[in-house]
Amino acid sequence: MKEYTITVFSENNIGLLNEVTIVFSRRKINIESLTVSESEVKGVSRYTIVAYMDESKVENVVLQIEKIIGVFKALYFEAEEIVHQEVALFKIANSTKLNGNLESLVRNNGAKILTVSPDFLVIERVGYKAENQELFHELEQYGVLQFARSGRVAVSTLQKDFTTYLKELAEAS
Amino acid sequence: MEAATKTQNTDTMCKNAEHLSGAEILVRSLIEEQVDSIFGYTGGAIMPVYDALYDHQDKLMHYQARHEQGATHAAQAYARISKKPGVCFTTSGPGATNVLTGLADAYLDSTPLVIITGQVASGFLGSDAFQETNMIGLSMPVTKWNFQVTKVEEIAEVMAKAFYIARSGRPGPVLIDITKDAQIATTDYKYKKCETVRSYQPMPELDMSQVEAAAALINGAKKPLLLAGQGILLSGAEKELMEFVEKTQTPVACTLLGLSCFPTDHPLYTGMLGMHGNYGPNMNTNECDVLIAVGMRFDDRVTGNTAKYAKQAKIIHIDIDRSEHNKNIKVDVPLLADAKQALRELNKLVSGTEKHEWMKSFKDYYQLEFDKVIKKQAYSDNEKINMAEVIRTVSEQTNGEAVLCSDVGQNQMATARYYGFKKPNTQITSGGLGTMGFALPAAIGAQIGDKDAKVVSISGDGGFQMTLQELAMIRQYNLPVKTIVLNNSFLGMVRQWQDLFFEQRFSCTKLDNPDFVKIVEGYGIQAKRVSKREDLDDAIKEMLESPNAYFLEVVVETESNVLPMIAPGAAVSEMRLE
Numbered sequence: 001m002k003e004y005t006i007t008v009f010s011e012n013n014i015g016l017l018n019e020v021t022i023v024f025s026r027r028k029i030n031i032e033s034l035t036v037s038e039s040e041v042k043g044v045s046r047y048t049i050v051a052y053m054d055e056s057k058v059e060n061v062v063l064q065i066e067k068i069i070g071v072f073k074a075l076y077f078e079a080e081e082i083v084h085q086e087v088a089l090f091k092i093a094n095s096t097k098l099n100g101n102l103e104s105l106v107r108n109n110g111a112k113i114l115t116v117s118p119d120f121l122v123i124e125r126v127g128y129k130a131e132n133q134e135l136f137h138e139l140e141q142y143g144v145l146q147f148a149r150s151g152r153v154a155v156s157t158l159q160k161d162f163t164t165y166l167k168e169l170a171e172a173s
Numbered sequence: 174m175e176a177a178t179k180t181q182n183t184d185t186m187c188k189n190a191e192h193l194s195g196a197e198i199l200v201r202s203l204i205e206e207q208v209d210s211i212f213g214y215t216g217g218a219i220m221p222v223y224d225a226l227y228d229h230q231d232k233l234m235h236y237q238a239r240h241e242q243g244a245t246h247a248a249q250a251y252a253r254i255s256k257k258p259g260v261c262f263t264t265s266g267p268g269a270t271n272v273l274t275g276l277a278d279a280y281l282d283s284t285p286l287v288i289i290t291g292q293v294a295s296g297f298l299g300s301d302a303f304q305e306t307n308m309i310g311l312s313m314p315v316t317k318w319n320f321q322v323t324k325v326e327e328i329a330e331v332m333a334k335a336f337y338i339a340r341s342g343r344p345g346p347v348l349i350d351i352t353k354d355a356q357i358a359t360t361d362y363k364y365k366k367c368e369t370v371r372s373y374q375p376m377p378e379l380d381m382s383q384v385e386a387a388a389a390l391i392n393g394a395k396k397p398l399l400l401a402g403q404g405i406l407l408s409g410a411e412k413e414l415m416e417f418v419e420k421t422q423t424p425v426a427c428t429l430l431g432l433s434c435f436p437t438d439h440p441l442y443t444g445m446l447g448m449h450g451n452y453g454p455n456m457n458t459n460e461c462d463v464l465i466a467v468g469m470r471f472d473d474r475v476t477g478n479t480a481k482y483a484k485q486a487k488i489i490h491i492d493i494d495r496s497e498h499n500k501n502i503k504v505d506v507p508l509l510a511d512a513k514q515a516l517r518e519l520n521k522l523v524s525g526t527e528k529h530e531w532m533k534s535f536k537d538y539y540q541l542e543f544d545k546v547i548k549k550q551a552y553s554d555n556e557k558i559n560m561a562e563v564i565r566t567v568s569e570q571t572n573g574e575a576v577l578c579s580d581v582g583q584n585q586m587a588t589a590r591y592y593g594f595k596k597p598n599t600q601i602t603s604g605g606l607g608t609m610g611f612a613l614p615a616a617i618g619a620q621i622g623d624k625d626a627k628v629v630s631i632s633g634d635g636g637f638q639m640t641l642q643e644l645a646m647i648r649q650y651n652l653p654v655k656t657i658v659l660n661n662s663f664l665g666m667v668r669q670w671q672d673l674f675f676e677q678r679f680s681c682t683k684l685d686n687p688d689f690v691k692i693v694e695g696y697g698i699q700a701k702r703v704s705k706r707e708d709l710d711d712a713i714k715e716m717l718e719s720p721n722a723y724f725l726e727v728v729v730e731t732e733s734n735v736l737p738m739i740a741p742g743a744a745v746s747e748m749r750l751e
Contacts, residue, residue: 011372015309015319022314063496069318069338069373173371 001052003032005082005154008047008065009039009072009166016070020047023064029053033086033151041166044072048084048153072169077156084154088132089114090123090139091146098142109135120145190361195325196221198362199289199351202332204232205364208260210251210621211235212244216264217304218291221356223262236621236650238614239642241268245275246611246640247618249284250578250601254622256409258285258339265291266304269350270311274608277315279346281605282430283407285339286346287332294354295323308350317345325358329365337367342375343494344407377493377509379518387465387489387506388522394463396531397423398454400446400475403430403604404468404492410513411435411597414467417516421525424535426454428469430604433594437573443535447475448739449586452546452748453538455739458483459746460534467491468512471501472605481744491515545750546736551591557730558706560584560659564591566713567629567657575627575717576601576619580612580636582666584659586735588631610639613656617643620652627655627717634660634686644696647722655716656698656724658689661731669734674741693724704728 010016017036024031032050039046053061058076065074092098094117102121106113111125123139125132129149136147193201199222203211211233215223226235238244241263248259263269269290279286292298293305309321318338320331328351335347391397405414411434418425418435424443425435429450435442444451446458455477458464464486469475471490476482479501490497490504491512498507508515550561564587567575573593579585579602594600601619603611616630637658647654664682671679693700699721703712709727716723737750 014321015313018310019313026314060496060500063498063500067494067496069370072372169371 002055002058003050003052003079004058005077005079005084005152006047006049006051006062006065006074007077007154007156008049008074009162010045010047010068011070011072012038012043012045013070016045016068019068020049020065020071023061023068024051027053027057027061029061035151035153039166040163041170044166044170048151050152073165075156077154081158082154082156084128084152085126086129086132086152087150088125088127088135089146089148090125090136090144091120092123092139093143093145094118094120095143102142105138109138111135190363192359193362194221194225194357194359195322195328195351196225196356198325198328198360199332199356200225200229200233201362202329202364203260204229205366206332206336207257209234211260211262212238212248212251212618213262214238214241214244214264214268215262216268216291218265218293218353219262219268219289219356220291221353222289222291222351235262236617236646239645240640241271242274242610243614243640243643243646245272245279245286245288246608246614247621247643247646248286249275249279249282250615250618251622252285253601254576254598254619254626258287258336258344259618261286261288263288263290264304265293265308266306268304269306269308272348273311273315274606276312276346276348278603278606278608278611280315280317282603283344283403284346285344287335287339288346288348290348290350291356292321292350292352295352296354298323298352308348312348315346316348319348319350322349322351322355325355325360328355329362330367333365333367334370338370338373342373376511377495379510379514380508381518383506383508384515384518385522387508388519390463390487390489390506391421391423391465391519391523392525394423394525395528396457396461397421397463397465397525397528398457398461399423399425400428400464400466400469401425401431401434402428402467402469403434404512405431405434406598407468408493408511408513410468410516413513413516413520416520417523420520421523422527423465423525424454424532426450428472428475428604429589429602431469432589432600433597436595437593438595444539445589447472448477449590449735449737451539451590452542452737452750453535455745455748456538457534459485459744461486464488465491466504467516468493470497473501476501477739477743477745477747481746542737542750550733550736553730555730558704558709558727559733560587560661560727560729561591562706563657563659563709563713563727563729564588564631566710567717568592570713570717571627571629575599575629576623578602578612578616578619578628578630580632581607581609582633582636582664583661583669583735584631584633584636584665586666587659590735609636612636613640614643614646616654616656617646617652620654621650628653630654630656632656632658633665634658634662634684634689635664637689638686641692644693644698647698648696652722653720654722655719656693656722657716658724658726659729660686660689660726661729661733662686663731665731666735668731672734673738689726690724698722698724700724700726702726702728
């Protein structure tokens with residue numbers, strides 16, 4: 001089993017997300033992370049899906065996704081073929097425990113403070129999942145009230161120009 | 174209220190468009206799409222559509238099934254015979270869930286259907302209202318496309334899209350769920366056929382370099398074998414196939430659903446592939462040097478153990494669905510194309526000479542199969558009738574030109590093996606899903622799709638009882654369908670597996686059956702039972718010559734197994750003859 005990042009472009013239609021995930025669930029493949037939002041073209045969604053599967057099955061899975069009416073393109077990438085990040089938000093109680101430690105922790109981790117209020121503050125960090133997890137552990141001593149991560153977003157390192165492709169698609173229709 | 178809306182909107186009516194209810198728009202959309210037959214069952218949430226249909230019965234004939242599953246199988250067979258999408262109407266809730274088996278069957282067997290299900294009014298969606306079911310969620314895995322209409326303005330466009338998607342590319346079933354308020358509301362109507370969907374490419378552009386690569390392999394082949402699937406029939410490529418194999422002198426074997434795409438009496442025809450197919454084509458799959466698979470999907474019933482499948486051969490795979498390439502079997506030359514288009518291009522590039530030795534090996538295998546199996550079954554001298562001889566007799570008496578609708582199990586394999594198909598689209602069976610109860614409603618749909626055809630339904634005693642209520646359609650519409658039930662008082666194919674792989678522990682396969690003749694007579698259909706060999710020929714003759722519907726129960730041997738057989742997990746070349 002190998003980790004794959006799958007990129008899908010589809011219409012922004014009701015039910016399409018369900019159709020895409022059925023391709024995974026019918027083969028009993030768990031989705032580790034899923035991000036769906038509008039691409040650079042209005043009405044076209046971009047999905048980033050992370051899942052573990054057999055090397056021999058990934059192409060079948062991607063072609064079965066691409067076959068869905070409403071899906072424009074589906075591609076899969078191995079770890080070294082993408083640049084990827086996730087966003088993590090940490091909500092921490094504003095207490096005397098913080099003292100001066102927090103600022104250096106934030107700076108050393110490449111994070112930033114988004115909001116400060118009398119009761120709590122929110123830290124944001126963009127990076128790899130494992131690093132965000134690490135920061136979470138470090139922050140735990142100060143009392144983390146909430147922790148949210150976005151799931152992976154990724155672009156491929158190969159010479160693929162999706163922006164032009166999507167714009168041509170939008171112009172053609 | 175509807176009338177009031179109509180009057181109010183008269184002034185704003187667009188000049189070229191009419192102002193109509195959603196139900197009326199739906200029915201007129203069907204007429205625009207050249208639909209002439211609908212299979213269905215009414216109920217609360219579809220009543221406005223049925224009400225609109227009332228005024229269009231001169232153009233749209235509605236066939237009232239007795240269960241929605243029966244309606245779907247009839248629509249499937251109608252589609253395969255008439256080459257037009259089959260159309261069904263059902264109500265919401267149970268009416269809609271009853272179509273799921275037909276949808277799954279049509280999805281696996283690439284049959285174009287447009288199924289219209291009624292739905293509760295849009296305000297009730299998600300509230301567990303009476304007869305509300307999430308049909309979009311339920312049908313998603315078994316449809317090519319589905320859509321829920323909640324606004325009257327969507328109907329005409331969605332219907333056009335539904336027909337376009339169902340019939341183009343690799344065909345498949347489409348489900349349109351229409352809320353009751355959308356059926357009742359009114360809007361301006363103008364129909365425009367759908368010609369393109371931007372996220373869907375039904376007809377791929379042919380990659381000529383792949384065509385050339387395939388032609389080079391074919392022209393160099395000494396022992397080629399062509400596997401003909403349903404794609405030949407769906408694309409209407411029978412002539413192109415004939416030209417191809419005669420030009421290249423390539424032997425042909427059919428998949429179960431490919432049967433009838435190539436005449437069984439042609440010297441290059443070698444039989445059926447798969448678990449209960451013919452010995453020669455299965456054995457020689459692991460002997461050929463070039464395997465040319467056309468419009469088939471390497472189903473596990475065809476390949477047996479994929480690790481030992483045609484490893485020695487270069488494989489060319491022509492299919493219109495890219496997700497079928499390299500799905501089950503890794504291929505050397507995938508050719509993304511409609512079968513007709515691909516064969517037409519290949520025919521310009523290929524040639525070949527007679528392959529005497531290679532053809533002789535098929536003949537030798539056939540002789541072996543004849544001596545060990547066919548002689549014993551199709552020309553049996555056991556006390557009881559064998560189902561193979563029933564099919565052989567029907568085949569001889571109809572000259573292989575009838576339309577055979579078979580059910581699932583031993584009766585299906587006997588039909589596939591012993592009917593000598595001569596004309597395209599004359600075999601209708603449930604291939605991928607293996608749906609018991611398919612044959613009878615399918616025969617009804619086939620008869621409606623081709624009024625002049627001699628249609629014969631072949632079932633076992635198990636499958637027949639799953640949908641026998643559809644005999645009422647035969648009666649109501651006076652259809653001359655011939656129904657044969659091969660009665661061995663067992664679920665024969667499961668019994669066969671119990672015999673071979675479960676130490677003869679015949680768990681729950683014996684059936685204590687009713688008097689079928691009496692039941693069928695209750696529907697006003699002529700019925701007869703035959704159990705002696707000397708009566709069989711005449712009984713079949715009487716059935717076939719009847720201008721009306723006719724039911725024939727043939728009491729057959731219980732202990733007979735369908736042979737030869739590729740045991741589960743075995744390779745095609747490990748097929749056993751006894």
